[in-house]
Every structure is written in structure tokens, then in C-alpha cells.
Amino acid sequence: MSATTLIASEQHQDKPSTPLxxxxxxxxxxxxxxxxxxxxxxxxxxxxxxxxxxxxDWANVLVEHLxxxxxxxxxxxxxxxxxxxxxxxxxxxxxxxxxxxxxxAIGLPAMPWLMIMGLAGLLGWHLRDWRLALLSAGCVxxxxxxxxxxxxxxxxxxxxxxxxxxxxxxxxxxxxxxKRPWFESLVVPLLNVLQSxxxxxxxxxxxxxxxxxxxxxxxxxxxxxxxxxxxxxxLGLKGVAEEVREAGKMAGCTRFQTLWMVxxxxxxxxxxxxxxxxxxxxxxxxxxxxxxxxxxLGHDLLFRLQALKIGQALENGVAIVLMAITLDQLSxxxxxxxxxxxxxxxxxxxxxPFLAAAALVVLGSLLLTAITPYAQNWPSxxxxxxxxxxxxxxxxxxxxxxxxxxxxxxxxxxxxxxPIRDLFQGIPWTAIAALVAxxxxxxxxxxxxLTVLGFVLFIAFAGYWERSLITAYMVTVAVLICVIIGLPxxxxxxxxxxxxxxxxxxxxxxxxxxxxxxxxPVIMLFKVGxxxxxxxxxxxxLIPIVRYTIFGLRNVPAExxxxxITSGCTRRQLLWNIRMPLAFPEIMxxxxxxxxxxxxxxxxxxxxGTKDIGQExxxxxxxxxxxxxxxxxxxxxxxxxxxxxxxTAWATSRKRRLGxx
Amino acid sequence: xxxxxxxxxVAAIMAFAxxxxxxxxxxxxxxxxxxNWSSQIVGAHIVGKLLEKGGAKVEYVxxxxxxxxxxxxxxxxxxxxxxxxxxxxxxxEKVVKEGCVIDAATHDAKTRExxxxxxxxxxxxxxxxxxxxxxxCADKFSTAETxxxxxxxxxxxxxxxxxxxxxxxxxxxxxxxxxxxxxxxWAELASAVERKEPIVLFNWTPNFVEALYEGKFVEFPAYDxxxxxxxxxxxxxxxxxxxxxxxxxxxxxxAWKEFPNKWPKAYAILQKVxxxxxxxxxxxxxxxxDNMEPEQAADKWLADNQGRWQGWLTGTN
Numbered sequence: 001m002s003a004t005t006l007i008a009s010e011q012h013q014d015k016p017s018t019p020l021x022x023x024x025x026x027x028x029x030x031x032x033x034x035x036x037x038x039x040x041x042x043x044x045x046x047x048x049x050x051x052x053x054x055x056x057d058w059a060n061v062l063v064e065h066l067x068x069x070x071x072x073x074x075x076x077x078x079x080x081x082x083x084x085x086x087x088x089x090x091x092x093x094x095x096x097x098x099x100x101x102x103x104x105a106i107g108l109p110a111m112p113w114l115m116i117m118g119l120a121g122l123l124g125w126h127l128r129d130w131r132l133a134l135l136s137a138g139c140v141x142x143x144x145x146x147x148x149x150x151x152x153x154x155x156x157x158x159x160x161x162x163x164x165x166x167x168x169x170x171x172x173x174x175x176x177x178x179k180r181p182w183f184e185s186l187v188v189p190l191l192n193v194l195q196s197x198x199x200x201x202x203x204x205x206x207x208x209x210x211x212x213x214x215x216x217x218x219x220x221x222x223x224x225x226x227x228x229x230x231x232x233x234x235l236g237l238k239g240v241a242e243e244v245r246e247a248g249k250m251a252g253c254t255r256f257q258t259l260w261m262v263x264x265x266x267x268x269x270x271x272x273x274x275x276x277x278x279x280x281x282x283x284x285x286x287x288x289x290x291x292x293x294x295x296x297l298g299h300d301l302l303f304r305l306q307a308l309k310i311g312q313a314l315e316n317g318v319a320i321v322l323m324a325i326t327l328d329q330l331s332x333x334x335x336x337x338x339x340x341x342x343x344x345x346x347x348x349x350x351x352x353p354f355l356a357a358a359a360l361v362v363l364g365s366l367l368l369t370a371i372t373p374y375a376q377n378w379p380s381x382x383x384x385x386x387x388x389x390x391x392x393x394x395x396x397x398x399x400x401x402x403x404x405x406x407x408x409x410x411x412x413x414x415x416x417x418x419p420i421r422d423l424f425q426g427i428p429w430t431a432i433a434a435l436v437a438x439x440x441x442x443x444x445x446x447x448x449x450l451t452v453l454g455f456v457l458f459i460a461f462a463g464y465w466e467r468s469l470i471t472a473y474m475v476t477v478a479v480l481i482c483v484i485i486g487l488p489x490x491x492x493x494x495x496x497x498x499x500x501x502x503x504x505x506x507x508x509x510x511x512x513x514x515x516x517x518x519x520x521p522v523i524m525l526f527k528v529g530x531x532x533x534x535x536x537x538x539x540x541x542l543i544p545i546v547r548y549t550i551f552g553l554r555n556v557p558a559e560x561x562x563x564x565i566t567s568g569c570t571r572r573q574l575l576w577n578i579r580m581p582l583a584f585p586e587i588m589x590x591x592x593x594x595x596x597x598x599x600x601x602x603x604x605x606x607x608x609g610t611k612d613i614g615q616e617x618x619x620x621x622x623x624x625x626x627x628x629x630x631x632x633x634x635x636x637x638x639x640x641x642x643x644x645x646x647x648t649a650w651a652t653s654r655k656r657r658l659g660x661x
Numbered sequence: 662x663x664x665x666x667x668x669x670x671v672a673a674i675m676a677f678a679x680x681x682x683x684x685x686x687x688x689x690x691x692x693x694x695x696x697n698w699s700s701q702i703v704g705a706h707i708v709g710k711l712l713e714k715g716g717a718k719v720e721y722v723x724x725x726x727x728x729x730x731x732x733x734x735x736x737x738x739x740x741x742x743x744x745x746x747x748x749x750x751x752x753x754e755k756v757v758k759e760g761c762v763i764d765a766a767t768h769d770a771k772t773r774e775x776x777x778x779x780x781x782x783x784x785x786x787x788x789x790x791x792x793x794x795x796x797x798c799a800d801k802f803s804t805a806e807t808x809x810x811x812x813x814x815x816x817x818x819x820x821x822x823x824x825x826x827x828x829x830x831x832x833x834x835x836x837x838x839x840x841x842x843x844x845x846x847w848a849e850l851a852s853a854v855e856r857k858e859p860i861v862l863f864n865w866t867p868n869f870v871e872a873l874y875e876g877k878f879v880e881f882p883a884y885d886x887x888x889x890x891x892x893x894x895x896x897x898x899x900x901x902x903x904x905x906x907x908x909x910x911x912x913x914x915x916a917w918k919e920f921p922n923k924w925p926k927a928y929a930i931l932q933k934v935x936x937x938x939x940x941x942x943x944x945x946x947x948x949x950x951d952n953m954e955p956e957q958a959a960d961k962w963l964a965d966n967q968g969r970w971q972g973w974l975t976g977t978n
């Protein structure tokens with residue numbers, strides 16, 4: 001809903017070409033209902049209690065049916081999912097055995113840390129250059145030296161197992177969707193919902209259908225990582241040029257050959273970006289997967305936070321970020337690396353120089369291990385810790401910055417947040433439904449109008465309208481502040497290559513930093529309440545707006561900028577009259593992502609203490625109410641999808657008009 | 662997973678009748694959950710090590726402390742060594758009623774959950790820990806959003822502590838702000854103590870916080886079961902909850918309903934396991950203050966309390 005207000009106002013300022021009447025038609029019913037709120041009958045202001053549709057009960061009936069009733073004659077759906085989940089224990093045990101646990105049954109120890117470091121370095125070198133080699137070897141060394149070895153290798157083994165599985169499933173879904181239109185029309189909306197459903201609403205169904213424990217954590221990770229791969233597969237295969245496909249046909253390819261030897265290789269880049277997204281998603285899940293039993297860095301991080309050991313928790317967070325950056329760089333390098341060809345008469349060593357080097361590393365490290373046990377495990381007495389530094393930093397910040405920040409906090413609360421909250425709670429639900437439907441109609445016609453209206457009506461009749469409004473209020477405020485802060489940062493960072501690099505690195509770091517860590521310092525500075533929650537949301541949701549602003553501004557066609565320069569534009573004019581308008585559709589997509597990020601974080605902010613939907617989701621967790629958790633999750637997902645549908649429709653038509661699409 | 666031969670069940674029933682001597686435990690692994698606070702993790706390892714000494718195979722699964730009751734119901738987790746009345750009573754009693762989880766044993770440890778303040782606050786409000794004294798200096802605890810009322814930081818709403826009802830029934834000059842998690846409570850406490858700012862918040866014992874910060878519970882009118890149902894009880898004749906929380910909440914051990922049938926010997930040991938307040942506090946302290954790893958802490962506790970757990974193993978308590 002937040003997005004619609006945004007769009008509505010954007011239309012005023014930035015679309016002089018649109019007749020003013022159109023935006024008036026969008027706003028009029030809303031304004032009318034808002035101003036007439038006091039005269040409206042009660043049912044039009046508050047959603048009447050007895051209008052609630054028992055979605056929750058239906059969802060619970062469904063869950064119970066799947067759990068207890070045999071649907072395939074012999075076993076229940078639950079037995080099926082549990083059986084399938086059991087399969088993942090094998091690869092998990094093997095990878096974990098290799099990396100950290102060893103194979104006690106056959107007396108084989110795990111790989112020594114020196115070997116893993118050497119191999120990681122070689123992989124980096126092979127994929128790009130010595131700098132990547134240094135990064136990956138350094139990352140492995142960090143885990144060993146800072147005493148995160150066991151935890152990080154367990155986490156790494158989950159990622160190494162979950163990512164390929166998720167990648168393959170997503171890939172299969174993507175291919176099927178491209179080849180079978182009916183499947184696409186079925187699966188794309190489902191992917192949309194899955195991607196915007198808060199992770200916590202999955203947890204109880206996962207506990208029921210898969211169980212808890214390390215394998216359930218791995219399965220949860222797989223489930224969360226499938227959508228991006230499926231999406232990018234669809235995107236990639238659809239992007240294959242018709243000429244290429246024709247060439248394949250002319251060469252006499254069968255349908256399978258066309259797919260396997262023509263389309264997939266041409267879509268390689270996009271597929272590998274998908275793989276990269278899968279890996280990042282897996283790492284983003286490290287902490288949340290520990291709620292259903294994944295071991296490793298995530299579980300340890302929560303445990304330290306609970307015991308108020310912020311320094312140690314931060315150290316775990318840094319380890320996760322480092323792992324994410326390294327895996328990200330490695331998979332990117334793999335995506336950009338073109339297949340190379342060696343002369344057919346080359347020797348074995350020339351053909352496989354890196355394989356030979358790897359064999360050397362393995363042998364060397366085994367030799368070293370035979371000499372000194374330090375090569376197998378980093379000695380614990382030489383373990384370093386940065387925790388005291390972080391603890392001191394957090395303490396210093398809470399003591400020195402607290403005073404000035406209190407003034408800010410109180411002002412925010414009294415003059416911004418509370419009035420806006422009251423305003424939101426005073427808006428009749430019919431007004432919001434009317435606004436969203438009208439915006440949908442104006443931007444994308446009847447179909448879009450009905451879709452977004454359906455979303456709003458679901459939220460209204462699910463029985464949690466007031467809580468949804470609080471969520472909407474927090475997200476709106478956070479997104480507005482993000483735009484106010486993020487746009488200038490993005491503009492500043494887009495000015496030079498170097499600044500862009502810095503901003504990107506910061507964005508990557510903050511995005512992979514487990515969001516739970518932000519919660520504690522934010523509470524220490526702002527106390528439990530809305531200011532703390534909104535600050536936590538801002539820190540996280542700022543990332544996409546900065547990213548997309550930079551991307552949009554830097555991707556403005558150079559000819560157009562040149563044209564501006566030759567016609568004598570000042571720098572200011574270049575920015576505001578040429579680059580900004582052209583980058584604006586991209587920036588709107590950034591705002592769209594910001595809303596998605598904010599909706600993700602608003603649920604996590606329930607750990608701080610809020611009165612919104614997130615809090616109800618946790619309550620559903622307490623009472624093992626899978627149905628309620630799912631329905632509440634759908635409410636959040638539909639909020640996000642409403643904004644998403646509207647903004648995407650707007651950005652697409654705008655891009656087309658600017659000749660960018 | 663749930664397939665039992667008749668013979669095994671008969672053996673299990675016999676075992677119940679004749680004591681653990683004739684019992685044959687299943688060779689399946691006993692799954693013990695690990696949550697995110699220290700005493701529970703140490704306790705879980707102690708229980709696990711004891712069961713191992715009794716011949717069982719155990720495995721530790723990390724899981725959320727709320728989700729664990731669903732998991733125990735499904736048999737994915739075999740037991741829970743710390744069921745707090747206050748925090749998990751609702752979830753626990755629900756699965757017991759459904760019949761898939763059993764109440765295996767009760768620790769000697771008594772849990773108390775109540776409003777609490779760090780000791781420097783005691784000097785600011787003369788007359789503490791009496792609740793009247795707290796109420797008299799409510800303005801010291803006020804913040805921008807609660808002014809002129811004082812701010813009480815309560816636990817998560819789903820812990821169902823009825824703080825707001827109590828504030829109303831006792832006519833207190835306070836407003837309840839609910840934190841979303843235990844970690845949120847501690848973060849705010851740590852920050853307040855750093856600056857010696859007045860704070861009153863929800864806390865419980867046994868708890869590692871006792872070891873980090875000195876402080877006291879606020880004394881409310883003593884709890885009586887009638888207080889929560891009967892408005893005429895207590896000082897406020899119209900409203901319920903005009904009293905404090907019970908001072909002796911339970912700390913229980915729960916088990917999956919098939920546990921006694923599957924692992925009768927292990928179950929006999931599990932029923933004997935019994936921690937006192939001191940045990941729980943020490944287990945937490947070993948990790949939180951002495952910076953031991955939970956497993957080391959379990960070994961240390963076992964080494965220090967050999968006499969007691971040997972009795973649990975042999976059944977001669």
C-alpha cells in the first residue's frame with residue numbers, strides 16, 4: 001500500500017504527459033473516502049469482525065490432511081516429504097565428513113585446513129587471477145585463525161549441498177516453464193508468492209513435513225534458494241536470440257539437442273548469475289535455517305546474541321560475510337570465464353595445469369600433516385579473537401552516542417512516527433482498497449486492478465487488518481527515509497568508478513551480514529519500540545535503493561549524456577534534466593526492492609518488539625499454528641506483491657516511453 | 662520410524678512392571694534438542710552424557726525453543742530438558758493434552774518470573790523492592806512515549822504475563838512496552854546499566870543475568886491461584902491480576918510419548934535427572950562467565966557432581 005501512495009505522487013510530478021485527470025481519478029475515491037471517514041458506516045471504516053473469512057482454519061485443515069491422511073493410498077504426504085528429505089542426509093554427511101567431521105567409521109580424518117586453503121586458492125586462481133586466489137585462501141585462513149573452523153565448515157557444507165540441489169530444481173522448473181506455457185502461468189505467480197513470503201511462516205510447516213534438525217535446516221535452505229534460479233533460467237532461455245535457435249534447427253538438432261546444445265549454452269551467463277543468486281540466498285538463510293535445526297555459524301550466532309556476547313556474535317557475522325563475498329566472487333568469476341581451448345597435441349600437464357597443482361597441494365598438505373598436527377587443525381592456543389574490540393566499540397557507541405540520539409529518537413517518535421501511525425489507523429479500509437484498485441487500473445488496466453484489489457481484500461478479510469496497517473506504516477516510513485538517504489548516496493557514488501566500487505562493497509557487506517545482528521545495537525541506542533524497529537529496517541532496506549540508483553545513473557546511454565554536454569548543459573542540468581529522468585524507472589525498481597527488503601526486515605524486527613503482523617507470526621510459532629503462520633505470511637507477501645505489481649507496471653510502461661526497453 | 666514389533670512392546674510393558682533390569686532399549690538414536698541459551702545447552706549435554714553412560718546413542722539437534730514442541734510431538738526430538746512454566750508452559754501443555762508428549766519429570770529448581778531492577782535503581786527509589794515504592798517514583802522511568810507514566814519493559818507478548826492487567830488492577834502509574842525476544846530485554850538492560858539509567862524490566866531466575874548484573878525482584882502482593890480468576894480476591898475487588906507472579910514456577914523434563922516404550926532404560930535415567938536452582942545457575946555461569954564451551958561445561962559439572970548422578974544411573978537415589 002505504501003508504494004501506491006508513492007506512485008500516485010510520482011505521477012503528479014514526473015508525468016506531465018499523463019493527463020492530470022487520470023491521477024485525479026486515481027486519488028479522488030481515496031480522498032473522498034478518507035475525508036468522509038467520520039460519516040461512513042462502521043463497516044466501511046473498520047473491517048467488521050464477522051466478515052473474517054476463515055482462511056486460517058482452511059489452511060490448518062489442509063495441513064492436517066496432508067499430515068495425517070493417506071493421499072497416495074499407502075502413505076501420507078508427510079511420509080513422502082520426510083522420505084525425500086532423508087535423501088539429503090547422504091551428501092551432507094559426505095561433504096561434512098570431507099570438510100570437518102572426517103569419517104570415523106573408516107578411520108579417515110577430515111581434510112586438513114592447509115589443504116582446503118590451498119585448494120580454495122587454486123580455484124580462485126583458475127577462475128580468475130591471483131587476487132581472487134588470495135581472497136579465497138585468505139577467507140579459509142580467517143576461519144581457521146579466528147577459531148571459526150568447525151562452525152564455518154559445517155555452514156559451508158550446507159551451502160555446498162543445498163546450492164546445487166536448489167540450482168538443479170530451479171533449473172528444471174525454469175526449463176519446464178519455458179517449454180510449457182501452462183506450467184509457466186502456474187509457476188510464475190507461485191514463485192512470486194514464495195519469494196515474498198516471510199521465512200518464518202515456513203518454519204512450522206517445515207517442522208511438520210520435514211522435521212527439525214540439521215537436514216531440515218538444509219532443506220529449508222534449498223526451498224528458499226529455488227525461486228531465483230527458476231526465475232533466471234526462464235529469463236535466460238527466453239533471451240536466447242531467435243537466430244541462434246534457427247541456426248540450431250538448420251543444423252538438424254532434435255528438440256533435446258536444441259535445448260541442451262544450443263539454448264542452454266547461449267543462456268550460460270544468465271544461468272550462472274542464477275547460480276550466484278542461489279549461493280547468496282543460501283548464505284542469507286544461515287541464521288533463519290538454524291531455527292529449525294541447522295548447525296554451524298547461524299546457530300552459534302543466535303546463541304551468542306542471546307547471551308549478550310555481541311562481540312562473538314559479530315565475529316560470526318563477519319565470518320558469514322567473508323564466506324559470502326568469497327563464494328560470490330568465485331561464482332561470478334566462473335560466470336565470466338569463457339571456455340578455453342588448448343592445442344590438441346599439448347601434454348597432460350599443459351592441458352590440466354590446475355589439476356596437477358591441486359594434486360600437488362593435496363600431497364604437500366598430507367606430507368605436512370604427517371610432520372606436524374598444526375597442519376591438520378589450527379592450534380587453539382594461537383586462535384585470535386576480535387570480540388573484545390567489537391564489545392568495546394559497541395560499549396563506546398552506546399555510552400557516547402546515546403545522549404544526542406535520544407533527542408533524535410524522541411523527536412522522531414513524537415512528531416513523525418506517532419502522527420503517521422495514527423493517520424494510518426484512521427484510514428478506512430475501503431479507501432485503501434479503492435486507491436489500490438484505481439492505481440492498478442490506471443497503470444495496467446482492469447486485470448492489474450483486479451489482481452491488486454484481490455490482494456488487499458485477502459488481507460482485509462484474513463482478520464488481521466489492524467496489524468497489517470501497523471506493518472504498512474512502519475514499512476512506509478522506513479521506505480521514505482531510505483529514499484531520502486539512499487538517493488543522494490547513490491547519486492554521489494555514481495560519479496566515479498572508484499566510489500561505485502566502494503558503495504558496492506558496502507552494499508554487499510551489509511546485505512550478507514546476518515540481519516539479526518543489527519537488532520541488538522539498535523535496541524541499545526533506541527530502546528525497544530518503533531524507532532528501534534524502523535532504524536533496523538532502514539539499515540537493511542537502504543541497500544537496494546543505493547544499488548539501483550547507481551546502476552540506473554551509470555547505465556544512462558552515453559550518447560544521450562554526450563548530447564546533453566554538447567548542447568551546453570551544466571553538471572546540475574545533466575543530472576536533473578537528463579540522467580535522473582532516464583534512470584528513474586530503474587530507481588523505481590530499486591524502491592520496489594527496498595519495499596521487499598523492508599517487508600523482510602519488519603518481520604525480523606518483531607524480535608525487537610512490535611505490534612504488527614510479524615509479532616503475530618511469532619505467536620503462531622508459539623502455538624504451533626501452521627495455518628495462522630501461513631495466512632499471516634500471505635498477508636505480508638500480498639502487501640509486497642501489490643507494491644511490486646504496481647511499480648513494475650509503471651516502470652515498464654515508463655521505460656518503453658523513454659525508449660529504454 | 663514408528664514400527665514396533667509386538668514383542669518389543671511386550672518387553673516394554675514388562676520393563677515397566679519389573680523395573681529397568683529386564684528392559685531392552687531400542688538402538689535408535691535419542692535426539693536431544695539444543696536451544697540458544699546456555700543452561701539449556703549445558704543441561705542437554707549433561708542429560709545426553711548420562712544417557713550415553715546408560716548405553717544409549719544420542720544426537721544433538723539444534724532447534725528453536727518454540728518449534729521444539731511440534732518436533733517432539735512428531736518424534737523428531739525425543740526429549741526437552743528445560744520446560745519453563747512461564748515461557749513454554751502453554752506450548753508444552755498443549756502437546757501434552759494432544760497426547761504426543763509426556764511430562765517425564767520435574768526438577769527441584771523453582772522458577773520465578775517477575776519485574777526486576779538492577780541494584781543502582783534501588784538507591785534511586787527508597788522503599789524498593791516493595792511495589793508501592795516503585796510506583797511512587799514511576800516518573801523516573803518515564804520516556805517520551807510513555808510520559809508522564811513510567812515505562813516497564815515486559816517480555817514477549819506470547820509469554821502471556823498479564824503485566825498490563827496487573828498495572829491496571831493495582832492502579833500503577835506505568836505503561837507496559839513489550840520486547841520481542843529475551844535478547845531484546847538483555848540488550849536494553851546492558852545499555853541502561855552502562856549509563857546507570859533507571860530501568861525496570863521483566864526477568865527470571867535461574868538465569869545468567871544474575872551473574873552479570875546485581876539486582877532484585879519487585880515484591881508484589883503474593884500470588885494466589887484465586888487472584889487470576891476471582892476479581893473479589895485481593896486489594897482490587899473489581900479486577901483480576903492484582904498480585905505478583907507465582908514464586909515457584911515449574912521446570913520440567915518432557916519426552917516424546919514413545920520414549921518410555923522405545924528406551925525404557927534411558928527413560929528410567931531421564932526420570933531421575935534433577936537439577937536445583939544452583940545447578941542451573943552454575944551450568945549457565947560456566948559458559949556465560951567462565952567462557953567454557955557448553956560441552957566442556959557439561960564435563961565439568963559431571964566431574965563436580967559425581968555422587969549425585971551415579972545415583973541417577975543406578976536407580977538408588
